[in-house]
Amino acid sequence: MTEKTAAEAKSARKIERSCIDCTVGLCDEGKGNFPEFCRTTHLDGELLAEALAEYGAEENHRVAIAAADVEAEGYGIYPRAQEIVEFAKKLGCRKIGIATCVGLLREARAFARLLRRHGFEVTGVACKVGSTPKSAIGISDEDCGVGEFICNPILQAKILNEENVDLKVVIGLCVGHDSLFYKYADGIVTTLVTKDRVTGHNPCAVLYQLDSYYSKLLK
Numbered sequence: 001m002t003e004k005t006a007a008e009a010k011s012a013r014k015i016e017r018s019c020i021d022c023t024v025g026l027c028d029e030g031k032g033n034f035p036e037f038c039r040t041t042h043l044d045g046e047l048l049a050e051a052l053a054e055y056g057a058e059e060n061h062r063v064a065i066a067a068a069d070v071e072a073e074g075y076g077i078y079p080r081a082q083e084i085v086e087f088a089k090k091l092g093c094r095k096i097g098i099a100t101c102v103g104l105l106r107e108a109r110a111f112a113r114l115l116r117r118h119g120f121e122v123t124g125v126a127c128k129v130g131s132t133p134k135s136a137i138g139i140s141d142e143d144c145g146v147g148e149f150i151c152n153p154i155l156q157a158k159i160l161n162e163e164n165v166d167l168k169v170v171i172g173l174c175v176g177h178d179s180l181f182y183k184y185a186d187g188i189v190t191t192l193v194t195k196d197r198v199t200g201h202n203p204c205a206v207l208y209q210l211d212s213y214y215s216k217l218l219k
């Protein structure tokens with residue numbers, strides 16, 4: 001397929017509209033002129049009931065209440081690092097485990113300092129733990145140009161699982177490595193830093209400039 005026909009095929013693909021196409025967000029107010037594709041007005045009542053019932057589970061209930069308390073207390077006031085401190089306090093956490101990118105050790109140390117200042121026991125594990133060559137899991141030589149050793153998010157999760165931390169915090173794991181960490185981590189996980197090497201860890205910077213400096217990504 002030529003480049004042009006591939007682009008045409010892409011734009012011809014049928015678009016099913018959903019919340020990502022909504023410009024009003026009226027579900028936040030519960031009334032008004034909802035769009036015709038609105039998920040609130042077309043909601044499957046059984047699915048809603050199923051989801052609501054899950055909040056009755058002890059851990060889910062504690063997390064939901066703690067999150068609501070932090071949001072109410074610190075809305076627009078607490079930066080995210082502080083929100084996590086307050087969230088952990090409200091959950092009654094004793095020990096916190098940080099899964100960090102090795103490139104963000106300085107930030108991980110700073111966050112650990114903050115947590116320790118607030119009385120938590122803190123442990124951490126960096127992504128390159130074990131110094132395992134990429135060839136060990138079948139990564140080709142071509143992909144070794146940016147480093148010889150694998151990021152090992154599965155091992156990060158297993159170490160923190162074994163150490164029975166009460167809350168796990170992700171600092172800057174790569175796209176996909178974070179997916180594996182979330183998949184293998186037991187219990188409650190939150191994210192402090194979403195890595196973006198180009199924007200100073202602010203992925204929204206690209207979205208804000210999608211019609212200007214980053215319009216090349218739409219081509």
Ligand code: SF4
Nearest residue numbers: 019022026027038040
């Ligand atoms: S639920 Fe309805 S109102 Fe809310 S974002 Fe989705 S489409 Fe918009």
